[in-house]
Amino acid sequence: xxxIEPHAHMVSxxxxxxxxxxxxxxxxxxxxAFWAGFDRSSxxxxxxxxxxxxxYEPARAAxxxxxxxxxxxxxxxxxxxxxxAREVIDMIPPLLHSPNVLGIGEIGLNKNSRNELxxxxxxxxxxxxxNQLILVHTPHLxxxxxxxxxxxxxxxxxxxxxxxxxxxxxxxEHTIRHVLDAGFWAGMTLYPKSKCSLSxxxxxxxxxxxxxxxxxxxxxxxxxxxxxxxxxxxxxxIRGYDNIAIQRMVWxxxxxxxxxxxxxxxxxxxxx
Amino acid sequence: MNKIEILDEYFMxxxxxxxxxxxxxxxxxxxxxxxxxxxxxxxxALHLLNDDRPEKTRRILENFSDPTLTPxxxxxxxxxxxxWPGFKDSR
Numbered sequence: 001x002x003x004i005e006p007h008a009h010m011v012s013x014x015x016x017x018x019x020x021x022x023x024x025x026x027x028x029x030x031x032x033a034f035w036a037g038f039d040r041s042s043x044x045x046x047x048x049x050x051x052x053x054x055x056y057e058p059a060r061a062a063x064x065x066x067x068x069x070x071x072x073x074x075x076x077x078x079x080x081x082x083x084x085a086r087e088v089i090d091m092i093p094p095l096l097h098s099p100n101v102l103g104i105g106e107i108g109l110n111k112n113s114r115n116e117l118x119x120x121x122x123x124x125x126x127x128x129x130x131n132q133l134i135l136v137h138t139p140h141l142x143x144x145x146x147x148x149x150x151x152x153x154x155x156x157x158x159x160x161x162x163x164x165x166x167x168x169x170x171x172x173e174h175t176i177r178h179v180l181d182a183g184f185w186a187g188m189t190l191y192p193k194s195k196c197s198l199s200x201x202x203x204x205x206x207x208x209x210x211x212x213x214x215x216x217x218x219x220x221x222x223x224x225x226x227x228x229x230x231x232x233x234x235x236x237x238i239r240g241y242d243n244i245a246i247q248r249m250v251w252x253x254x255x256x257x258x259x260x261x262x263x264x265x266x267x268x269x270x271x272x
Numbered sequence: 273m274n275k276i277e278i279l280d281e282y283f284m285x286x287x288x289x290x291x292x293x294x295x296x297x298x299x300x301x302x303x304x305x306x307x308x309x310x311x312x313x314x315x316x317a318l319h320l321l322n323d324d325r326p327e328k329t330r331r332i333l334e335n336f337s338d339p340t341l342t343p344x345x346x347x348x349x350x351x352x353x354x355x356w357p358g359f360k361d362s363r
Contacts, residue, residue, distance in 0.1 A: 035350075077350050079347075080346065110347065110350060111348060111349070112338070112343055113344045113346055113347040114343045114345060116343075117343050139352070140351075140352040141336065141354045141355075142338050142352055142356045143337075143338055144333075144337065145333070145337035145339070146340060149341060150343065173327070173329040173330040174331075174333035174334050174337065199282065203329070238281060
């Protein structure tokens with residue numbers, strides 16, 4: 001079954017991973033900007049990264065028949081230096097015209113600090129001004145619940161932001177209800193240890209249904225599995241979901257959300 | 273899935289995980305060293321596992337979570353430990 005990987009950090013994966021994704025049925029991969037595992041030393045470092053996301057990574061993906069899209073931002077892990085954050089955010093608007101850019105992301109919070117929140121608001125203002133979709137990262141582990149609540153409150157302060165144009169990612173059982181009840185899309189990240197296991201993701205589908213919900217691997221340079229989404233489809237099948245339901249979860253839902261961007265033109269990506 | 277089907281599919285995996293938890297607790301019993309907030313949160317989570325209320329996963333995640341809503345003045349590094357240092361066991 002063909003599927004969309006809506007959140008993967010392919011710059012930190014090998015070409016072998018692209019091949020495995022293609023063999024598993026992935027036809028579209030979407031890459032939010034993220035933290036490199038170390039703090040970049042200058043805004044120019046971010047500019048180079050944005051070029052990697054908008055020019056070089058799409059070409060690498062195309063070698064394996066995958067369409068590549070991306071999101072731009074400075075990650076909340078680097079938001080404590082608000083001077084650097086302002087400089088990086090100011091260089092984003094011209095890049096929003098790149099044909100594979102879907103919006104602003106993954107923005108959000110990491111340790112729920114005042115500066116992180118300030119930079120989050122700046123990003124939301126940028127999305128508001130340029131009519132961009134938003135992809136939100138929620139914090140890890142003990143910080144996730146508080147961060148999710150702060151993020152929802154912050155988004156509500158922006159009258160121009162429609163919840164239907166925002167996905168709040170990395171939800172778990174204690175945050176998914178907050179996100180869906182507020183009208184946002186929710187993303188479940190399938191990780192081997194932290195975030196959400198395959199079986200827990202399908203539990204959440206059992207309990208909350210499939211409306212405004214997607215699954216992603218968020219594979220990066222850490223412990224993660226690029227094939228988590230197709231593995232979750234197997235879990236859905238074990239639970240009794242038919243192919244139509246599975247296809248909705250791994251193709252139609254991410255397609256519906258991202259097709260709100262004019263750049264998400266995937267007519268040439270085969271959907272069986 | 274009915275209860276038997278769930279057990280057929282998930283029992284062995286859950287059995288393995290509960291043994292890993294037991295072994296980790298035995299390891300803690302055999303060891304010395306300082307007290308730690310993560311351990312108190314962990315023990316409280318175990319009690320939630322065995323109560324008769326629904327939504328154990330959500331409640332255990334909340335047990336490990338920072339329940340406050342005031343942003344921190346500055347970020348204390350980048351990482352997370354899995355439990356909230358301010359946790360107080362109310363049992």
